[in-house]
Amino acid sequence: MNKSKQFIAQQGSDSTVRIFEAGTGKLYRVITVGGSIVSQPYMAGNLMTVTVESAGKKQVKTFSLPGGGLKTTIPV
Numbered sequence: 001m002n003k004s005k006q007f008i009a010q011q012g013s014d015s016t017v018r019i020f021e022a023g024t025g026k027l028y029r030v031i032t033v034g035g036s037i038v039s040q041p042y043m044a045g046n047l048m049t050v051t052v053e054s055a056g057k058k059q060v061k062t063f064s065l066p067g068g069g070l071k072t073t074i075p076v
Contacts, residue, residue, distance in 0.1 A: 004046065007019050007043055008043065009041035011040060011041060015033055017050060019048065031048070033050055036053050037050055037051070047064060049061070049063075
């Protein structure tokens with residue numbers, strides 16, 4: 001059985017999200033989101049979504065885990 005890791009997202013600073021392993025509670029990664037966070041990060045499976053504001057424009061950014069890379073950016 002291939003058990004994938006589960007994660008918990010929590011806002012760190014104004015522009016970072018801390019990712020924790022759900023099973024252990026240990027800090028797994030810190031992601032810099034490229035703007036000021038305007039809504040709490042949301043985890044769904046291995047995707048983390050957060051709304052950020054940069055240069056007066058809001059964007060919804062989705063990051064993939066466990067790598068933490070930016071997957072999509074949608075202007076709102």
